[in-house]
Amino acid sequence: MNFRIVLFILSRLLAIESLIISISGLVSLFYGDIDFLYFFYSSGIALAVSILVFPFVKNTKRSLGKREGYLVVSLTWVVFSIFGALPFYISGAIPSYTDAFFETMSGFTTTGASILNDIESLSHGLLFWRSITQWLGGMGIIVMAIAILPILGIGGMQLFIAEVPGPTPDKLHPRIKGTAKRLWGIYIILTLMETLLLMLGNMDWFDALNHSFTTMATGGYSTKQMSVAYYNSPYIEYIISLFMFLAGMNFTLAFFALKLKWKKIFRNEEFKWYAIGTLLFTLIIVFFLVIQTGLGIEPAFRQSLFQVVSILTTTGYATADYMLWPSFVVVIIFMLMFIGGSAGSTGGGPKVLRIMLLLKNSYFEFKRLIHPKAIIPVRFNKRAVDPKIIANIQAFLVVYIILFVIGTISMSAIGLDLDSSMGAVIACLGNIGPGIADVGPANNFYNIPDVGKWILSFAMLVGRLELFTVLVLFTPHYWKK
Amino acid sequence: MNFRIVLFILSRLLAIESLIISISGLVSLFYGDIDFLYFFYSSGIALAVSILVFPFVKNTKRSLGKREGYLVVSLTWVVFSIFGALPFYISGAIPSYTDAFFETMSGFTTTGASILNDIESLSHGLLFWRSITQWLGGMGIIVMAIAILPILGIGGMQLFIAEVPGPTPDKLHPRIKGTAKRLWGIYIILTLMETLLLMLGNMDWFDALNHSFTTMATGGYSTKQMSVAYYNSPYIEYIISLFMFLAGMNFTLAFFALKLKWKKIFRNEEFKWYAIGTLLFTLIIVFFLVIQTGLGIEPAFRQSLFQVVSILTTTGYATADYMLWPSFVVVIIFMLMFIGGSAGSTGGGPKVLRIMLLLKNSYFEFKRLIHPKAIIPVRFNKRAVDPKIIANIQAFLVVYIILFVIGTISMSAIGLDLDSSMGAVIACLGNIGPGIADVGPANNFYNIPDVGKWILSFAMLVGRLELFTVLVLFTPHYWKK
Numbered sequence: 001m002n003f004r005i006v007l008f009i010l011s012r013l014l015a016i017e018s019l020i021i022s023i024s025g026l027v028s029l030f031y032g033d034i035d036f037l038y039f040f041y042s043s044g045i046a047l048a049v050s051i052l053v054f055p056f057v058k059n060t061k062r063s064l065g066k067r068e069g070y071l072v073v074s075l076t077w078v079v080f081s082i083f084g085a086l087p088f089y090i091s092g093a094i095p096s097y098t099d100a101f102f103e104t105m106s107g108f109t110t111t112g113a114s115i116l117n118d119i120e121s122l123s124h125g126l127l128f129w130r131s132i133t134q135w136l137g138g139m140g141i142i143v144m145a146i147a148i149l150p151i152l153g154i155g156g157m158q159l160f161i162a163e164v165p166g167p168t169p170d171k172l173h174p175r176i177k178g179t180a181k182r183l184w185g186i187y188i189i190l191t192l193m194e195t196l197l198l199m200l201g202n203m204d205w206f207d208a209l210n211h212s213f214t215t216m217a218t219g220g221y222s223t224k225q226m227s228v229a230y231y232n233s234p235y236i237e238y239i240i241s242l243f244m245f246l247a248g249m250n251f252t253l254a255f256f257a258l259k260l261k262w263k264k265i266f267r268n269e270e271f272k273w274y275a276i277g278t279l280l281f282t283l284i285i286v287f288f289l290v291i292q293t294g295l296g297i298e299p300a301f302r303q304s305l306f307q308v309v310s311i312l313t314t315t316g317y318a319t320a321d322y323m324l325w326p327s328f329v330v331v332i333i334f335m336l337m338f339i340g341g342s343a344g345s346t347g348g349g350p351k352v353l354r355i356m357l358l359l360k361n362s363y364f365e366f367k368r369l370i371h372p373k374a375i376i377p378v379r380f381n382k383r384a385v386d387p388k389i390i391a392n393i394q395a396f397l398v399v400y401i402i403l404f405v406i407g408t409i410s411m412s413a414i415g416l417d418l419d420s421s422m423g424a425v426i427a428c429l430g431n432i433g434p435g436i437a438d439v440g441p442a443n444n445f446y447n448i449p450d451v452g453k454w455i456l457s458f459a460m461l462v463g464r465l466e467l468f469t470v471l472v473l474f475t476p477h478y479w480k481k
Numbered sequence: 482m483n484f485r486i487v488l489f490i491l492s493r494l495l496a497i498e499s500l501i502i503s504i505s506g507l508v509s510l511f512y513g514d515i516d517f518l519y520f521f522y523s524s525g526i527a528l529a530v531s532i533l534v535f536p537f538v539k540n541t542k543r544s545l546g547k548r549e550g551y552l553v554v555s556l557t558w559v560v561f562s563i564f565g566a567l568p569f570y571i572s573g574a575i576p577s578y579t580d581a582f583f584e585t586m587s588g589f590t591t592t593g594a595s596i597l598n599d600i601e602s603l604s605h606g607l608l609f610w611r612s613i614t615q616w617l618g619g620m621g622i623i624v625m626a627i628a629i630l631p632i633l634g635i636g637g638m639q640l641f642i643a644e645v646p647g648p649t650p651d652k653l654h655p656r657i658k659g660t661a662k663r664l665w666g667i668y669i670i671l672t673l674m675e676t677l678l679l680m681l682g683n684m685d686w687f688d689a690l691n692h693s694f695t696t697m698a699t700g701g702y703s704t705k706q707m708s709v710a711y712y713n714s715p716y717i718e719y720i721i722s723l724f725m726f727l728a729g730m731n732f733t734l735a736f737f738a739l740k741l742k743w744k745k746i747f748r749n750e751e752f753k754w755y756a757i758g759t760l761l762f763t764l765i766i767v768f769f770l771v772i773q774t775g776l777g778i779e780p781a782f783r784q785s786l787f788q789v790v791s792i793l794t795t796t797g798y799a800t801a802d803y804m805l806w807p808s809f810v811v812v813i814i815f816m817l818m819f820i821g822g823s824a825g826s827t828g829g830g831p832k833v834l835r836i837m838l839l840l841k842n843s844y845f846e847f848k849r850l851i852h853p854k855a856i857i858p859v860r861f862n863k864r865a866v867d868p869k870i871i872a873n874i875q876a877f878l879v880v881y882i883i884l885f886v887i888g889t890i891s892m893s894a895i896g897l898d899l900d901s902s903m904g905a906v907i908a909c910l911g912n913i914g915p916g917i918a919d920v921g922p923a924n925n926f927y928n929i930p931d932v933g934k935w936i937l938s939f940a941m942l943v944g945r946l947e948l949f950t951v952l953v954l955f956t957p958h959y960w961k962k
Contacts, residue, residue: 066851067851152850327893327896327897327898327899327902328890328893328894328896330893330899331889331890331893331899331902332890332893334899335886335889335890358879359879359883361876361879362876362879362880362883363956365873365876365880365949366949366952366953366956366958366959367956367958369633369949369953370547370548370953370956370958370959371958387872390872391868391871391872391875392846394872394875394876394878394879395842395843395846395875397875397878397879398839398840398842398843398875398878399843399846401882402840402843405816408812408816409809409812409813409816412808412809412811412812412813413809415808415809416808417808418808418811418812418815418900418917419899419900421808421812436899468846468847468850471847472847472850472851475844475847475848475851477847477848477851477852478847478851
């Protein structure tokens with residue numbers, strides 16, 4: 001294990017974080033908020049640590065193996081959250097460090113679960129910093145999903161390799177840089193487009209930018225306590241629905257979009273399932289809302305679309321308290337929490353790709369039962385998938401369920417009821433934000449005991465980094481030579 | 482497809498059912514209940530159908546292939562339930578045929594979910610028939626699990642083949658008869674032993690026999706509305722706990738017990754997990770009950786043991802309304818509903834064996850991540866398990882979850898809340914009996930709308946027959962030549 005390269009990378013990333021905290025301080029200064037100094041304190045602490053570490057690691061070999069990869073990725077999110085919590089904590093906006101850490105981890109993991117009871121009381125600088133943690137987290141996820149995870153060999157992510165004009169599965173390759181930069185370019189362009197479109201809907205530029213940051217990251221932090229419901233604008237709701245949907249797509253498909261190769265997108269099997277699934281569940285909910293609550297068809301469609309896309313992409317914005325909808329709709333929404341966005345998007349959860357391959361494989365299992373000697377592979381985009389990858393994905397699902405069960409039991413042990421326990425865990429493990437029952441969209445995570453907040457912070461981290469990246473660090477195999 | 486052999490077998494089994502309905506009529510006659518005639522009507526109808534079918538099928542080839550196997554097994558449970566419902570329906574004890582069918586399917590699948598609001602009002606004959614549906618169901622399951630499923634190649638059941646002094650995996654073999662007879666011998670002996678021990682606890686012989694029938698079947702039908710709580714006897718609770726535990730063990734281990742080869746039992750990995758798991762969850766619940774409810778240690782241990790064994794073996798007797806216990810305990814019990822008894826027992830659910838292998842495989846997945854080129858097999862009783870069997874088991878779990886999700890959504894669509902929907906589905910799919918919330922141990926299934934009862938009846942059937950046996954009949958592959 002080359003710890004020095006790990007520290008080297010972390011210290012450089014920490015310097016970048018310090019810079020962005022400073023920029024948030026400038027936002028505060030620009031708005032004349034008195035808390036701008038706290039940003040520079042926080043930024044200074046981060047920079048100081050980064051600089052103090054640097055002399056110990058500067059002369060390190062630049063080779064980064066798989067083992068170091070898991071550690072760097074996991075620690076990046078932890079270190080960013082530890083220092084990213086400082087502006088909230090030092091300024092006194094969030095008096096408890098546990099709460100500040102939870103809020104920051106929820107940001108960098110693009111979860112969106114919040115402990116804040118009065119978001120509007122935050123200064124512009126803090127609101128900006130809160131949104132930008134998600135936007136940075138989203139950037140990190142894109143490069144991780146497309147460049148790093150396939151090499152680390154985690155649960156089916158290898159399937160990307162054939163798709164992406166990027167690295168080959170051996171060592172971290174200079175081409176990653178190129179791939180990442182192009183994907184980030186698309187990410188930035190989409191963010192700016194959304195900002196512009198939201199401003200056309202009479203949102204001020206600050207709110208528009210913040211919501212665009214957290215939409216593209218499928219994060220879901222809003223600058224308003226009421227979330228998107230605050231604006232009470234069908235136009236804004238449709239625009240955000242559209243961009244949430246785009247953010248939940250595989251970003252590599254955007255390459256094809258730029259080259260106007262639309263067929264390539266519409267032939268992508270995961271995209272088809274994602275799009276058809278979104279539409280299908282929206283229509284089912286519209287039907288029940290219209291029949292059982294007497295809502296008009298357009299508002300029912302708009303609210304249903306918004307909520308389905310928000311949950312499926314794991315963004316977590318709210319325009320309505322779905323806990324007040326008919327029980328059937330609550331159940332559908334709860335089930336959607338176990339799917340997640342497309343692989344290669346900023347969305348969390350198990351991902352459409354994995355669910356799709358597992359469903360297909362289960363269907364073929366019946367065929368295999370009748371023809372036990374035939375070899376019946378699962379196909380993705382018409383190519384046979386290696387049974388080992390299917391086995392990886394199945395193991396991923398099993399670990400996901402184990403974590404969900406352990407998490408739910410832990411939450412109930414500290415006093416939450418069954419629904420709230422399940423809701424809190426899936427909301428964090430799936431990086432969604434709001435859950436059900438006591439942590440539904442009309443509530444937040446403030447009342448959860450501290451130990452629960454630490455457990456849920458860990459759940460966010462593990463869920464965000466595709467489980468294995470973090471969990472492998474806790475196995476003896478990882479540390480054996 | 483040789484439909485005639487399927488009909489031939491069904492007609493012979495129906496004649497047996499007719500006989501046992503008659504015997505239940507004799508019980509009614511013996512107790513001087515006026516409803517004995519209805520049993521003979523029901524028995525007559527079953528016999529008449531059996532005889533009417535017979536001429537069409539008597540000259541059939543006696544070869545029974547895999548395809549016919551799935552159909553025979555599935556239809557046996559359906560036909561038995563259709564005709565087995567007659568005594569309840571014709572006598573007027575259960576005025577709705579839907580309810581009568583649900584109650585009977587719940588019997589033959591050893592589920593124990595009931596629609597009866599006043600069990601004590603039933604005649605002795607009906608109580609006897611109700612219990613014996615479970616006992617017969619248990620007999621069917623033993624022979625199915627040990628002799629038929631391994632040949633049909635369903636989700637990991639092949640692992641038995643090496644263990645059981647029974648058939649080889651090609652055609653239904655005459656040796657099955659011998660194996661089945663010996664296992665049934667053990668089943669009958671244990672039933673009689675329990676009856677005797679319950680009578681020593683001052684239970685009258687009728688109740689003792691009925692409870693023994695439904696204990697050994699892990700069915701859970703009681704002759705009392707209050708279930709085992711009625712007797713208010715620690716001795717009876719311990720005895721029933723013991724026999725539920727035995728009924729949830731792999732019956733083939735009883736061979737070793739008879740030959741006094743105890744080591745073979747204690748070295749069996751599934752048994753170890755089953756025994757240790759039972760003890761562990763019991764102690765966890767005892768701890769919470771003592772701390773949070775102030776219950777004494779002995780009653781807490783007794784109630785906790787009884788409930789853990791009852792749920793884990795999928796029996797479903799109740800000595801306490803666990804919905805009134807602390808939220809944490811409810812969550813633990815709910816999670817236990819997803820495990821089930823040992824493979825080769827009369828217990829339902831996914832089974833300890835499958836859960837154990839999946840947990841082990843997930844753990845090894847981390848090792849595989851670090852050493853991607855090494856071949857790291859999962860071992861069961863120190864032998865490497867074919868990765869194909871692990872894949873089978875993973876597919877089984879995925880299908881189990883899909884059914885649970887579809888079932889929960891269906892139940893919520895007809896008006897149940899989330900917890901009741903999940904509870905009703907897992908209680909039936911896992912062949913447990915009582916679930917949580919509106920179908921918890923203090924309630925029953927009476928208030929569920931008819932369509933829900935048919936869906937749940939189907940869930941019991943599918944769960945009881947290890948999913949694939951039934952579901953394969955609904956795939957095009959099965960019917961293609």
